[in-house]
Amino acid sequence: MKIVRDLLLVCITCILVSLSSEAAEWAQFRGADGSGISTEKDLPVSWSSENGILWAADLPGQANSSPVITKKRVDLTTQLQDGSLVVISLDRETGKVIWQVKLGAGKLDAKGPANLYSHRHNAATPTAVADEGHTWAFFGSGHLACISAKTGDVVWQRDLVKDYGAYNITFGMGSSPRLWNDLLIVSCMTKGASYVVALDKSSGKQVWKHDRRYPAKDDGPDAYSTPALIKAGGKEQLVVVGSDHVNGYDPASGKVLWYSDGLAIDSPYGRVIASAIGSNGTIVATSANPGGGGLGHVLAVKAGKGNVSESGFAWKHAKTTPDCSTPIVLGDRVFMVTDNGIASCLKLNDGSVVWTKRLNIGTINASLVAGDGKIYVQGIDGKCAVVAADDNGEIISVNEVDGTFYATPAISDGVIYLRAYERIYAIKP
Numbered sequence: 473m474k475i476v477r478d479l480l481l482v483c484i485t486c487i488l489v490s491l492s493s494e495a496a497e498w499a500q501f502r503g504a505d506g507s508g509i510s511t512e513k514d515l516p517v518s519w520s521s522e523n524g525i526l527w528a529a530d531l532p533g534q535a536n537s538s539p540v541i542t543k544k545r546v547d548l549t550t551q552l553q554d555g556s557l558v559v560i561s562l563d564r565e566t567g568k569v570i571w572q573v574k575l576g577a578g579k580l581d582a583k584g585p586a587n588l589y590s591h592r593h594n595a596a597t598p599t600a601v602a603d604e605g606h607t608w609a610f611f612g613s614g615h616l617a618c619i620s621a622k623t624g625d626v627v628w629q630r631d632l633v634k635d636y637g638a639y640n641i642t643f644g645m646g647s648s649p650r651l652w653n654d655l656l657i658v659s660c661m662t663k664g665a666s667y668v669v670a671l672d673k674s675s676g677k678q679v680w681k682h683d684r685r686y687p688a689k690d691d692g693p694d695a696y697s698t699p700a701l702i703k704a705g706g707k708e709q710l711v712v713v714g715s716d717h718v719n720g721y722d723p724a725s726g727k728v729l730w731y732s733d734g735l736a737i738d739s740p741y742g743r744v745i746a747s748a749i750g751s752n753g754t755i756v757a758t759s760a761n762p763g764g765g766g767l768g769h770v771l772a773v774k775a776g777k778g779n780v781s782e783s784g785f786a787w788k789h790a791k792t793t794p795d796c797s798t799p800i801v802l803g804d805r806v807f808m809v810t811d812n813g814i815a816s817c818l819k820l821n822d823g824s825v826v827w828t829k830r831l832n833i834g835t836i837n838a839s840l841v842a843g844d845g846k847i848y849v850q851g852i853d854g855k856c857a858v859v860a861a862d863d864n865g866e867i868i869s870v871n872e873v874d875g876t877f878y879a880t881p882a883i884s885d886g887v888i889y890l891r892a893y894e895r896i897y898a899i900k901p
Contacts, residue, residue, distance in 0.1 A: 498541040498884040501599040501648040502839060505708075506700030506747055508800050510843030510883040516899045517846070517858055521873045526887060526900040529567035533558060534893045535596035537648075540607075541884035545570060545621060546898075547607045548891060551596040555579055559600065559609045559619055564884075567898060571624030578613025581633075582644035589643045592837070592878050599648040599698075599880075601656065608656055608673065612645040616658070618676060628676040632658065633665075636681075640664030642743070646696035652710065652723045655679055661695035661714035661744075668699070668712055670726060680726035686717040686733070690740035697798075702750040704775035711748040711755055711775075718748055718757040720775050732773045732781045734788065735759035742768070746798040746839070749806075750775075754786060754820055756806055760795040768793040770808065772823060787823030792816055798839035798880075800847060802861050807847050809836055815849065815857075817865055827865045831857045839880040850877050850890065873897055 502508040516524060533550035540547050546562040555577040561570040580595045595612040602608070606627065607619045614633030617626055639645050641662035650657045655670040661684060669681040685693075695714025701723065702711045709720040709729060719731035735744065737759055746758040753775045761768035770793050772786040792814045799808035805826065806818040813836055817826040833855035841848050842861055846868065849857040854873050860866040875892025882889040888899040 497543065498882040499602045500540060500651055501538055501698050502747070502798065502841065502880060505702070506650065506698060507749060508798065508839060508841045509802065510841070512883065512886060513844050514886060514901060515844040515846060515883065516888050516901045518869045519871045519873070519899045524899055524901065526898040527567035528895060528897045529562060531560065531894050531896060533596070535594060536592060536878035536893070537596050537891070538599040538880045539882050539889045539891050539896060540600050540602045541882055541889065542602050542604055542621070545602065546889060546896070547600050547602045548896070549596045549598070549600055549609050549611065551594045557595060557611050557613065557615055559607060559617070561607065561621065561624065562896070567896070573619055573624050573626065575609065575611070575615055575617050575626070575629065578611060578615055580612045580644035581639050582642065583640065584642040593643060593646065595644075597646045601649050601651045603651070606673070608649060608651070610649050610658065614639070614645070616649075616676070618673070630676050632660070636660070636667060636669065637665035641694045642691050643694075643696070648698040650699045650701065650710070652701060652708070655723065657699055657710060657723065659684070659695075659697070659699050659712050659714070661693060663693045666693065666715070668710070668721065668726065670723070682721065682726045682728065684712070684715070686715040686731070688716040688736065691743045692716045692736060695744040697744050697747045700748045700750075702748065702755060704750070704753040704755070709775065711750065713746075713748045713757040714744045716759065718755060718771070718773065720755070730776050730778060730780050730784070732771070732779070732784055734771045734773070734781060734785065735769055737761045737768060745796045746794055749799055749801045751801045751803075751820060756799065756801060756820075758794050758799065758808075761793070762795055767791065768795065770794075770799070770806075770818075770823075772820070786821075789818060789823045792828060796837040796839075800840045800842045800861075802842060805861070805863070807840060807842070807861060809840060809849055811836055813851070815859060815865065817863065826863050829865060829867075831859070831867065833857050833870060837878045841881050841883055843883050848881055848888065850881055852877055854892070856881075856890070
């Protein structure tokens, strides 16, 4: 009997250690699957430049990539004034630099007017991916590299523009990679090169590639979204949104499982920035309508097989919709925010509105993250609203630190990491 109890204790301990390790990491854009949800408790509610700061660190250059967190590191990318592409690894306990690597130089190939993007977007907009042994950094110039977390040495690197074709996208490449098992997956959706590719994370060699081209006009083929991993039919699917369509892939093979239209915007400037989200086989995708008064589309479809544009259609919401910010699905509710700060809660099953309110924190481009029954909404000017993730949506607090914030926050081991242009804050209760 004692042996059984001892074995049971060992199993429980292993499970708790595993859960603790999982909770302690946020090593990709909006977490491991892209949902933006942390399962942790006792997350920060109030802070300022003088209070609630575990540490803060100045960063070289300027960028809007989000920090990614492993057990001992905080990794991020930046671009220096001379165009250098740089990856930085910080000690997660102190914010001190562990290593810093320069990966050559490159610029954002953007066809649109520079005044519409240069103040908020450069080649270091895509967020890196990390694990305990490596960091994978991708830049809007097409540079992709794997770096040893122990030494800071470059293990392998590729130029995806050289390998797969030039980007032709109005405001330049901004999609972040997604790591799934041993595959590093990159989506590219432009008027030029357009594909989803999976590379072996250890060697950088191509495992599968699927050209992605759906009917779309004007700026419709352009997308700045990041692939997400969403469970449907009991299995993880890689869900990609862009070119007026959303679709699911088998992440192991790249096989297209299903697709849906319904995201086209009646505007020459309509495009996709937000990533897909979902729960229990319902996928929610957003298309943006810049200058359209927040009248883009939020579309919900049921994952299935083949063309589900009609068979899988669940609902469409076309009022006070996000432009840049990816929403959150918590349980049977969808939470989202417009760029001008109007937050909404919808029912996942039918898209009906539960509540809508103005947050009064200025302009918002960062995607939503959530945990401990709270949603964190980071404004550009440094104000962050903490909102109750329920059917009332009480604004619990509004906090402010110095800086310009386009990057999406990260949550790890009870700490919220906020990245400004040239500075990063670790917030802890």
